[in-house]
Amino acid sequence: MISKNVLYNALDKINQNKKNADLIANNNLQNALKYSEFSEIYKLEKQAQIETARCEVYGLNNNFELDKIAQQKSKILKKLNIDESTLEPKYTCKKCDDTGYENGKMCACLKKQINEELYKQSGLNHKLNCFNKDNCKVFDDTKKIEQIYQNMQKWCDSPSSNYLNIILTGKTGVGKTYLMECMADNLIKNENIVFWTSAFNLNQLLLKYHTTFDETKLDYISNLLDADYLFIDDLGTEPILKNVTVEGLYNIISERVENNKKTIISTNLNPDEIQQTYGERIFSRLLNKSNSLCINIENKDLRLIKK
Numbered sequence: 001m002i003s004k005n006v007l008y009n010a011l012d013k014i015n016q017n018k019k020n021a022d023l024i025a026n027n028n029l030q031n032a033l034k035y036s037e038f039s040e041i042y043k044l045e046k047q048a049q050i051e052t053a054r055c056e057v058y059g060l061n062n063n064f065e066l067d068k069i070a071q072q073k074s075k076i077l078k079k080l081n082i083d084e085s086t087l088e089p090k091y092t093c094k095k096c097d098d099t100g101y102e103n104g105k106m107c108a109c110l111k112k113q114i115n116e117e118l119y120k121q122s123g124l125n126h127k128l129n130c131f132n133k134d135n136c137k138v139f140d141d142t143k144k145i146e147q148i149y150q151n152m153q154k155w156c157d158s159p160s161s162n163y164l165n166i167i168l169t170g171k172t173g174v175g176k177t178y179l180m181e182c183m184a185d186n187l188i189k190n191e192n193i194v195f196w197t198s199a200f201n202l203n204q205l206l207l208k209y210h211t212t213f214d215e216t217k218l219d220y221i222s223n224l225l226d227a228d229y230l231f232i233d234d235l236g237t238e239p240i241l242k243n244v245t246v247e248g249l250y251n252i253i254s255e256r257v258e259n260n261k262k263t264i265i266s267t268n269l270n271p272d273e274i275q276q277t278y279g280e281r282i283f284s285r286l287l288n289k290s291n292s293l294c295i296n297i298e299n300k301d302l303r304l305i306k307k
């Protein structure tokens, strides 16, 4: 599960929409019921609905004509100048009626809300960049970078891809974060749960996990483990904490690979430096050719022109 507070906050917001819609409709109904003419037909309709259901269960003949009662009710409301549709709750999400679940599955609206909660924790404080035809205009070697963008967009659109890990390497300023944002944006729009973290923040979460000794411990890493897609920005810039950074990262990546969850990492380190910094185990997890794709964005070819 995604961390409890993220899920609770998201569900809370969705359910608040439901409560508001119910409250407004109920208020309108109570006001309408003050008119005796409406109140009578309303009671009659309720009684007819119950009787009809009862007759259906027991296979009895039913003398109530629900259609006629409904027509009469509409007429009365019209006369009273009351908009009939205001008596029914107007839910924000028509798919799940603001419950967050549709046929036992998370509704798209809940996923969207979860992403908003995750986004608040991500340290990103701007609108994400997105894939568009102008993405590559700022680069010198347009052809090569366009190919990378197209491949990454394709990867985002193919959830069954064999590549579980995408590693974007290259010097600072070549646009790795920019590309990752386009990917995150695309994945969120496709109703995936995405968690974005800087390597620095990831390290903090791992440290908190390591130094917490009660049941809240798991809350620090559950988003890292359970998001459909985890983005780690700028791996290699965080301080390596003994018994925390390397072990924690290894566990996160291994568990994600085992659960078929995807991880996208940007780093200034080249593969040799990854091996030196994080050791053989992480190196072989991250740069395993069967399920990882390592893309080097060349600095000299791809000078980012300032806007």
Ligand SMILES: [Zn+2]
Pocket (backbone or CB within 6 Å): 093, 094, 095, 096, 097, 098, 099, 100, 101, 107, 108, 109, 110
């Ligand atoms: Zn919904």
